[in-house]
Amino acid sequence: MSKMANILSFSPAKSPMSGTMGAVYSRAPALLLPLIGLLMFLAIWNGVAKSIDTSLGQFPGPAQVWEQAGSLITEHSAQREKADAFYTRQEERNAARVAQDPTYEPKTREFTGSPTFFDQIWTSLYTVMVGFLIASVIAVPVGILCGLSKSAYAAINPLIQLFKPVSPLAWLPLVTMVVSALYVSDDPMFSKSFVTSALTVSLCCLWPTLINTAVGVSAIDKDLINVSKVLRLTPMSHLTKIILPSSIPMIFTGLRLSLGIGWMVLIAAEMLAQNPGLGKFVWDEFQNGSSESLARIMVAVLTIGAIGFILDRIMLSVQRAVSWDKTSVLR
Amino acid sequence: MTKFKNVSMLKQIKKKMTAGITAAIALSFTLGAPLASAQSDVKVGWPEKEELKFGFIKLTDMAPLAIAYEKGFFEDEGLYVTLEAQANWKVLLDRTIDGQLDGAHMLAGQPLGATIGFGTEAHVVTAFSMDLNGNGITVSNEIWEKMKAHIPVEDGKPVHPIKADYLKPVVEEYRDAGKPFNMGMVFPVSTHNYELRYWLAAGGIHPGYYAPHKGDNAGQIDAEALLSVTPPPQMPATMEAGTIYGYCVGEPWNQQAVFKGIGVPVITDYEIWKNNPEKVFGVSQAWAEKYPNTHIRVVKALIRAAMWLDENDNANRPEAVKILAKSNYVGADEDVLANSMTGTFEYEKGDKREVPDFNVFFRYNATYPFYSDAIWYLTQMRRWGQISEPKSDDWYKETARKVYKPEVYAMAAKALIAEGKAKATDFPAFATETGFKPPQSEFIDGVTYDGSKPNAYLEQFGIGLKGETVL
Numbered sequence: 001m002s003k004m005a006n007i008l009s010f011s012p013a014k015s016p017m018s019g020t021m022g023a024v025y026s027r028a029p030a031l032l033l034p035l036i037g038l039l040m041f042l043a044i045w046n047g048v049a050k051s052i053d054t055s056l057g058q059f060p061g062p063a064q065v066w067e068q069a070g071s072l073i074t075e076h077s078a079q080r081e082k083a084d085a086f087y088t089r090q091e092e093r094n095a096a097r098v099a100q101d102p103t104y105e106p107k108t109r110e111f112t113g114s115p116t117f118f119d120q121i122w123t124s125l126y127t128v129m130v131g132f133l134i135a136s137v138i139a140v141p142v143g144i145l146c147g148l149s150k151s152a153y154a155a156i157n158p159l160i161q162l163f164k165p166v167s168p169l170a171w172l173p174l175v176t177m178v179v180s181a182l183y184v185s186d187d188p189m190f191s192k193s194f195v196t197s198a199l200t201v202s203l204c205c206l207w208p209t210l211i212n213t214a215v216g217v218s219a220i221d222k223d224l225i226n227v228s229k230v231l232r233l234t235p236m237s238h239l240t241k242i243i244l245p246s247s248i249p250m251i252f253t254g255l256r257l258s259l260g261i262g263w264m265v266l267i268a269a270e271m272l273a274q275n276p277g278l279g280k281f282v283w284d285e286f287q288n289g290s291s292e293s294l295a296r297i298m299v300a301v302l303t304i305g306a307i308g309f310i311l312d313r314i315m316l317s318v319q320r321a322v323s324w325d326k327t328s329v330l331r
Numbered sequence: 332m333t334k335f336k337n338v339s340m341l342k343q344i345k346k347k348m349t350a351g352i353t354a355a356i357a358l359s360f361t362l363g364a365p366l367a368s369a370q371s372d373v374k375v376g377w378p379e380k381e382e383l384k385f386g387f388i389k390l391t392d393m394a395p396l397a398i399a400y401e402k403g404f405f406e407d408e409g410l411y412v413t414l415e416a417q418a419n420w421k422v423l424l425d426r427t428i429d430g431q432l433d434g435a436h437m438l439a440g441q442p443l444g445a446t447i448g449f450g451t452e453a454h455v456v457t458a459f460s461m462d463l464n465g466n467g468i469t470v471s472n473e474i475w476e477k478m479k480a481h482i483p484v485e486d487g488k489p490v491h492p493i494k495a496d497y498l499k500p501v502v503e504e505y506r507d508a509g510k511p512f513n514m515g516m517v518f519p520v521s522t523h524n525y526e527l528r529y530w531l532a533a534g535g536i537h538p539g540y541y542a543p544h545k546g547d548n549a550g551q552i553d554a555e556a557l558l559s560v561t562p563p564p565q566m567p568a569t570m571e572a573g574t575i576y577g578y579c580v581g582e583p584w585n586q587q588a589v590f591k592g593i594g595v596p597v598i599t600d601y602e603i604w605k606n607n608p609e610k611v612f613g614v615s616q617a618w619a620e621k622y623p624n625t626h627i628r629v630v631k632a633l634i635r636a637a638m639w640l641d642e643n644d645n646a647n648r649p650e651a652v653k654i655l656a657k658s659n660y661v662g663a664d665e666d667v668l669a670n671s672m673t674g675t676f677e678y679e680k681g682d683k684r685e686v687p688d689f690n691v692f693f694r695y696n697a698t699y700p701f702y703s704d705a706i707w708y709l710t711q712m713r714r715w716g717q718i719s720e721p722k723s724d725d726w727y728k729e730t731a732r733k734v735y736k737p738e739v740y741a742m743a744a745k746a747l748i749a750e751g752k753a754k755a756t757d758f759p760a761f762a763t764e765t766g767f768k769p770p771q772s773e774f775i776d777g778v779t780y781d782g783s784k785p786n787a788y789l790e791q792f793g794i795g796l797k798g799e800t801v802l
Contacts, residue, residue, distance in 0.1 A: 075658075089406065097409065101377065109382055112400075112413040114659035180429040192431050274418045274426075284416050287389045287564050288662025289583070296658070 060295035068295040076116040083111035124277035128266045131201025132259050139209035147217020164207040168265040171203050193275035204265040208257035216250025252319035263308045375746045378409050378625040386417040386435035389661045390581045392462045392610045393436045397660045399636035408628035420518045428453040428615055437613040440520030440708050442734045449717050454616035458739035459630050460700050461610040463691035466523055466600040467585035470577035471570050475595040477501045492602035495534020502536050502555055515561035515578035522609055525711040526600045527579035531556055532794040533776035540716035542802045582671040583663050595679045605773035606695055608704040630743035641693035648673050696759055700740055702766035703782025705731035710785045714795035721799050727785040737766050
């Protein structure tokens with residue numbers, strides 16, 4: 001539990017504690033200041049929102065957003081009830097068809113209703129994790145190679161510099177067309193839209209990990225390299241005992257940057273290509289043009305922010321767990 | 332718009348072969364032959380594909396899809412359908428072509444444009460027309476004030492329909508002052524583009540030509556009014572910003588301008604061409620060939636939905652509005668949707684008039700895919716240069732047959748009649764139906780359209796390409 005609090009606190013809590021009151025006093029700024037910041041933000045938001053009139057009505061303030069968050073939850077449970085009814089109907093229809101046509105093998109299909117806000121969150125999370133994993137599996141080994149060998153770095157560096165600044169919006173059409181051309185199957189395991197989104201995320205979030213890994217590996221303390229030489233470590237041991245442990249902080253810095261970029265890229269890709277996920281939710285609401293749309297988009301914006309923050313904190317705690325130098329300050 | 336060559340060579344060859352075969356089949360139907368008369372057996376086989384995904388754009392005329400889903404008409408056919416909103420017409424078309432969508436709510440011009448290769452090239456077909464009418468043309472307050480000076484008034488209200496003749500002096504004033512007169516429509520092959528052009532040209536304002544053979548797809552050659560693509564939801568904002576002075580779009584974006592007080596709808600498409608065909612349900616030809624039973628069953632479900640929407644003098648429309656207002660369908664506010672769906676239209680603020688046929692889904696054979704409707708769109712593509720070369724009357728008819736599939740519709744309708752879900756009198760007489768409506772004359776410029784003589788039809792217009800003219 002305290003570990004969890006650590007993850008979620010906004011500043012490293014390393015103050016010595018003396019008694020309960022002491023703990024409250026020493027913790028007060030850490031808890032109070034973020035709270036003050038948040039309240040100020042809410043107050044400014046509320047004030048500014050009132051004076052913005054859009055074509056879809058007044059810009060939503062915190063109250064309307066809160067209300068829409070509630071209605072999204074209600075919609076989610078209503079949709080679950082519809083899903084149950086759907087499955088019951090499906091069973092009946094399957095039974096009726098088997099009665100007419102005994103050769104028919106009934107199968108249960110997924111509910112075909114529209115995904116709710118929470119379904120979309122799950123889709124986005126799943127997609128970004130897959131894209132991020134693909135990117136990491138490529139970027140870490142290539143980064144290590146670049147860090148170890150000056151010539152490999154010289155060969156790959158121009159490519160890194162060339163592709164690093166490319167926006168997801170530029171990759172997306174290419175990825176979409178290539179996936180459509182190559183990923184042809186009658187019964188695909190993943191939908192095309194999922195593959196497209198995940199690959200676009202990978203292409204965009206490859207670079208920070210790659211660069212940071214390369215820098216981390218090439219900056220290893222000369223003493224450690226010498227130790228390795230003296231002990232005549234095999235290349236494998238040299239990698240696992242010397243290189244990886246000492247470059248872990250840099251690799252993780254890269255991974256954290258990558259995950260952050262991946263999450264941003266995913267939302268943009270989903271909006272543009274109408275692939276399922278939070279991005280599609282935002283675009284659909286924008287197109288709805290109802291008086292509630294903006295408040296619902298704002299719910300999505302806050303959710304996207306919160307998830308991005310939580311993802312980063314999770315990476316940070318993983319980094320803490322695997323880092324050998326427990327005294328270094330991570331934030 | 333650029334031409335997209337996004338398919339591999341192999342795919343192209345395959346496509347050309349299929350297109351050839353279909354053209355041969357289409358040719359074997361002669362003009363006036365009864366359709367699907369050989370189909371005495373009306374029992375439709377089990378669907379080959381049961382899980383389907385259909386795309387739509389958030390507009391009130393996607394209603395047949397939403398109703399067929401919500402009322403269980405798809406499930407009655409053994410189909411498990413997912414409906415998915417798409418970002419724009421281009422994404423929707425591309426996804427239907429590459430198979431991510433099994434079918435979609437499309438602009439009537441899209442299957443035709445795609446099949447003849449204007450824009451994205453692919454063979455797309457339709458067996459179901461989704462509705463009649465449903466669009467309007469709106470101008471900004473400033474333009475309206477200037478137009479008003481020329482419009483005759485009766486009982487303190489402007490006389491409708493308002494012709495573009497009254498806009499002409501305003502356009503000239505702008506042009507004399509050296510300012511381009513910009514207007515918006517939603518897509519190059521959209522019904523809105525052709526309706527806006529028709530209205531402008533009827534009033535003597537040249538809307539400009541396309542010249543795809545020269546790589547000019549802006550459609551502004553010789554134009555007095557410059558038309559450009561603006562996505563529907565952005566129309567009011569773009570007009571408010573002064574980038575365009577008017578636009579042609581579907582609902583609720585005309586009424587939105589009235590609610591916001593930024594513009595005045597001057598005319599509905601119903602007044603430009605009474606009961607004009609609007610959207611269609613499109614699938615790729617490859618899909619239609621692979622899943623014939625599924626295709627018929629989808630059309631069956633959609634016919635039932637359209638019947639439900641128009642039943643008992645639109646008695647179900649309030650319920651339909653409630654369904655459409657859900658955020659996964661159109662999602663706009665109920666009162667905005669209800670305005671046009673229940674048969675009223677507000678022009679200038681306070682000037683609310685009855686337009687009972689603003690949205691027609693079933694009556695007047697609205698769902699039947701008439702060849703003559705397809706040919707009208709093709710004539711407009713020719714008129715404005717999207718088809719740059721002269722074409723014979725037979726070419727128009729062949730192209731219409733390649734894209735419009737009334738034989739599939741007829742099989743679906745017959746199956747519904749056999750099941751007792753519809754009456755034979757609800758449909759055209761399939762034994763004698765030629766697919767050509769009798770000549771229609773209810774256009775704003777009084778020109779008569781006879782779908783069997785497309786070239787002669789084009790000859791009647793003062794503005795527009797015709798005969799052997801090539802830009």
